[in-house]
Amino acid sequence: MSENVATARNTTAARGSRGTGLVLGAATVAMGLISGTFYIFACGVMPGLARSSDRAYIEVMQDVNAAFENAVFFASFMGALLLTGVAAWMLRRGPVRWWVLAALLAYFLTFVLTVTVNVPLNDELADAGDPAKIADPAAVRADFEDTWVAWNVVRALLSTLALGFLVRALVVFGRGRGDGAGGAQSAYLDPAAGSSASR
Numbered sequence: 001m002s003e004n005v006a007t008a009r010n011t012t013a014a015r016g017s018r019g020t021g022l023v024l025g026a027a028t029v030a031m032g033l034i035s036g037t038f039y040i041f042a043c044g045v046m047p048g049l050a051r052s053s054d055r056a057y058i059e060v061m062q063d064v065n066a067a068f069e070n071a072v073f074f075a076s077f078m079g080a081l082l083l084t085g086v087a088a089w090m091l092r093r094g095p096v097r098w099w100v101l102a103a104l105l106a107y108f109l110t111f112v113l114t115v116t117v118n119v120p121l122n123d124e125l126a127d128a129g130d131p132a133k134i135a136d137p138a139a140v141r142a143d144f145e146d147t148w149v150a151w152n153v154v155r156a157l158l159s160t161l162a163l164g165f166l167v168r169a170l171v172v173f174g175r176g177r178g179d180g181a182g183g184a185q186s187a188y189l190d191p192a193a194g195s196s197a198s199r
Contacts (some may be wrong), residue, residue, distance in 0.1 A: 020090045024100070024173060027083035028166040031107065033076040035159035038110075042156045046149050054137035058125065061144070065122040080159075081111055084166065096173045103165035110158040117151045 045064075049057050084107060088100040121144055128140045 020087070021170075021173060023083060023090060024087045024096075024166070024170055027080065027087045027100075027103075028163065028170055030076045030080040030083055031103070031159065031163045031166055034080045034107075034110075035156065035163045037073075037076075038152055038156035038159055042149075042153050046152065050145075054141045055131040055134070057141050057145070058128065058131040058134065058137055061122075062126055062128075062131070065126065077111075077114075080107055080162075084162070087169075091169075091173070094173075094176065096169050096176065099165050099169035099172060103162040103169065106158045106162035106165065110155050110162065113151055113155055113158070118148060118155070121148045 049060055052060065081104075084100060084104045088097060088104050091097045091100055125140070125144050128134055131137060134140055
């Protein structure tokens with residue numbers, strides 16, 4: 001009877017561990033997508049646009065910002081925050097929690113920067129209207145470009161840091177499962193079992 005209860009508990013623990021691993025893995029993927037987005041803007045998109053004329057710069061940024069308003073981007077942008085938060089709660093009693101909490105803090109700062117700095121700048125650029133009709137496109141660009149680019153670099157660094165923390169959390173979590181903390185381990189893999197495991 002006690003063996004049946006122990007087996008049921010081990011099965012439940014293994015399922016819970018798999019569920020936690022899936023959430024942690026999904027958070028890591030979402031974070032990778034977002035950090036990659038900010039990274040490519042910092043390394044390629046904005047340096048490329050810097051070579052454009054003022055009106056071309058404004059027009060392209062307006063179009064890009066509008067294109068980002070879609071369900072796929074919001075799913076990863078919000079998902080990185082929500083999934084990391086859920087993973088932190090699920091792992092709240094284990095040593096992995098510190099890595100996940102560090103990732104959550106780094107991405108929370110990224111999220112706040114996006115909402116309070118980059119998005120308002122995007123809105124101001126959109127409100128400037130048709131680039132062909134803007135009286136002083138150089139001034140509109142100047143009000144936008146340097147600030148947006150600088151804070152995007154900060155977003156890229158913070159979200160990449162968050163990604164690194166989540167990758168580390170996955171490694172530690174995986175080791176914990178291998179040690180029997182998250183799931184049942186075969187007696188053949190248990191060094192404490194010795195030669196008796198082969199009998």
